[in-house]
Amino acid sequence: MNLLIAFLLTVLLMSGVWLWQRRSGRADWVDAFWAGSIGALAVFYAVFGDGAVEKRVLVALVAGTWSFRLTRHLAVRLAGHEQEDGRYQAMREHWGERAQFWLFVFFMGQALIAWLFSLPAWVVANDPSPAMNVWVILGVVVWFVSLAGESLADRQLSAFRRDPANRGKVCQVGLWRYSRHPNYFFEWLHWFSYPLIAMGAPFQWLAWLGPVLMLLFLYRVTGIPYTEKQSLKSRGDAYREYQRTTSAFIPWPPKD
Structure with missing residues (x-):
């Protein structure tokens, strides 16, 4: 009900x-x-x-x-x-x-x-x-890391955009040096908190809908495809080079 x-x-x-x-x-x-x-x-x-x-x-x-x-x-x-x-x-x-x-x-x-x-x-x-076991603790850790990471990525991008000297440039500072979409990555990571906290609960499989659906939406629907299209339109070759050197999603050291 x-x-x-x-x-x-x-x-x-x-x-x-x-x-x-x-x-x-x-x-x-x-x-x-x-x-x-x-x-x-x-x-x-x-x-x-x-x-x-x-x-x-x-x-x-x-x-x-x-x-x-x-x-x-x-x-x-x-x-x-x-x-x-x-x-x-x-x-x-x-x-x-x-x-x-x-x-x-x-x-x-x-x-x-x-x-x-x-x-x-x-x-x-x-x-x-009511058990607060190792799975629950791990879920809380994932929640904390994802919340901190997403907040940091958003602040870094906002600070970059506020600087007039960066107009038309591609943000490659902080987390954005290692992922083209670190905010999306940590958003996705957050959804793992629930299946971990709910480990062993009735209908626990439903908790996996979060990370599965979010990955689908970020990769195929409203997330990365639309953002990349807009960035290519506004930043052109600079963003193409960023695509070549930087991981699309999971933070990873950039290519030379």
Whole structure:
């Protein structure tokens, strides 16, 4: 029942965001609401779940901090731009007069995806074992490393972009020297926290949806393909050289 309620709440939220974008013309804010909804669902599962209190508190902490950091990061970035993100402008142009209908379909898809990504938190929140064993500790370590790595990558990129001297250049400082998308890598790493914390729990296999789905989305849907395309368009040969020398995903020493 909690899963059904969670899904309906997410659909209601995304419907409200869709109505809001009709007036504001800013469909790109769905990204921030998407990230926030996953954390909100995790807290919902933690409050109403049937698992051990220890696991429910832990999943609220792990998912809640990840969601808050990402939502805040996206909201600050979106608030700093007066115009809608180019990806959503391209959607409107492509769909033409039926743009609002297809945007609604897209927003409902976002609701479904957010619900699917919340399932690992549901598994942890319903784990009856209060044990804080080596798997749980490892899961917390992965969560901490991923959160720190993603935060550092975002700060390094923001600092690079704020410097007028770097306009038109490719960011290759800090973590960006070893991966073209370190923020995506640590985002993906974060999702391993849940199957580790839920090791041995009922429906534990559902917790693996997180890393599997995130890798699929980053590599094939909205992550790396779109970002690389935009970077090649704006930075040309400089980015092609960056592609040649630098790992696309997993941080690795650059080629000569």
